[in-house]
Amino acid sequence: MIDVDFNTLHLMGLTPAMAQHLVLQPEPEGGPFTLARLTEVHRDSVRVHDGRHERSARVLPRVSRELDDDDTAPAVGDWVLLQPDAHGDCWVHARLPPLSHIARRDADGSRHPVVSNVDTALIVMGLDDDFNLRRLERYLALVQGSGVQPVVVLTKADVAAPTAQLLAPRLQEIRDRMSDALDVIAVNGTHPSAAQALAPWLNDGQTVVLMGSSGAGKSTLTNTLAGAFVQDTGAVREHDSRGKHTTTSRSLHCLPGGACVIDTPGLRALRPDVDEATLAWLFDDIGRLALHCRFRDCRHQDEPGCAVREGIGHDRLRNYHKLLREARRDTMSVLERQQQAAAWKVRGKATRAWMKMKRGDE
The missing domain is CATH 2.40.50.140 (Nucleic acid-binding proteins)
Structure with a gap:
């Protein structure tokens, strides 16, 4: 003991x-x-x-x-x-065994830990050119697959959406695509009001982790929550609002109110460590519509009478298929991956031969 x-x-x-x-x-x-x-x-x-x-x-x-x-x-x-x-x-x-643990996978399927023992994941996304719903879905899959509560924090509201008329369409995009139960907060990461807006998740003894792309404002928000300059920050590029990896390692900081915050660098390889069941829960709208497809084994790709293709946006459905392929590949054995690679090689060779014949090349 x-x-x-x-x-x-x-x-x-x-x-x-x-x-x-x-x-x-x-x-x-x-x-x-x-x-x-x-x-x-x-x-x-x-x-x-x-x-x-x-x-x-x-x-x-x-x-x-x-x-x-x-x-x-x-x-x-x-x-x-x-x-x-x-x-x-x-x-x-x-x-000691953690109560919660967030991990990601590399392209080869190997698992890498991100953080442990956190109560809430604040997924930070800028309202400028950093705004990307496909990437947000990946972060949600990464977090929810670990059993951690996600909260979406939209930063740079003072610059990119200073009025309700500019902010409302962004919020509606998220509501139309994500679950209604998802908490979404828009803040100015440099203003003390950001700490007030996030106070429900910063109770005494709680731990939150800030996750998001480089330049989203994670380190700036960390400094605001801490009330002190504890993390270096940097400027973002003008043409795409992306930042350099100013934060190069994860670090835990104690906040004045008794909570802890973990700042993280942007993930270069954002591949969630999830299974098919977790994806089904995250994309539950697809599961509900799938009950109305004409075929019971519908893959929601090119089958006739597919209720999912009719009711789900193309971009969200394409992201779902991509995440599903990655999840299935992560559960494959080495032999199964080799067999899949061989099948892709044969298919690619056949496609090139058909295109050559179509062009009339000798």
């Missing part, structure tokens, strides 16, 4: 539910250990905070191997057990 000092660690985002969860975990041999939270993860070290002091630490090779065997790695927000060695260097002896 792990000893938890709730009053001290509450400042680091320890909730009663998490405290009860941690107390029930078996403590490794060789204690006593200090319970702390990961605030930053670097290549060879991590930063940890025990509610009183923040320090650098290293992860024991044994712990790294165990996490690698579980297809994961240390993530900002993790709760860990620390112990100094004879030289005073601090080591992570165990990573």
Whole structure:
């Protein structure tokens, strides 16, 4: 059983539910250990905070191997057990199972952790040229597949949509395409009113993570919530409103009101770690319409009498098919992926041969 000092660690985002969860975990041999939270993860070290002091630490090779065997790695927000060695260097002896965990996949299907033990994901999207509903759907799939509550935060309202007449169409686009239960907040990320608008998700002991593309205003919003300059910010390009990766690593910050916020860099590869069931829940409008398709096994592509194609916008349906293909590919074995690649190669060769014949080439 792990000893938890709730009053001290509450400042680091320890909730009663998490405290009860941690107390029930078996403590490794060789204690006593200090319970702390990961605030930053670097290549060879991590930063940890025990509610009183923040320090650098290293992860024991044994712990790294165990996490690698579980297809994961240390993530900002993790709760860990620390112990100094004879030289005073601090080591992570165990990573405790998280209550929530957001992970993404690379193009090859490998899984990478994003954050752990967060209550709410604030998906930040600018109202300028950063506004992209396909990318928003991907972030929603990434978050909801992990069991974390998403909230959409539209930034740069003061510049891109300063009046209700300009803001209303953007909000309507989201309502027409997403679930009515999704919370959507428009803010000026540089103004203190942003903290007031997000207060319902920043209660004492709660942890939120800011996610979104580079240049969306995540670091600016972090500074506003913290009431101090804790993250570097940068300008965006004029022609597409995209920003450089000013934030290069994830970091956890304590807010004056008792909540914690994790700032994250923009994800270069935004591939959600989801399955078909999660996608069906996220795109529940497609599932409802599918009941009215002419064919029971309708794929909603080119079949006649497809109620989904008639009732769902082309862009949303195309995004759904793309996410579904990725989810199915992630569940394939190596042999199945090789067979699929071989089939695509044969199909491509046949298409090129047909085009050559059509042009009359010799």
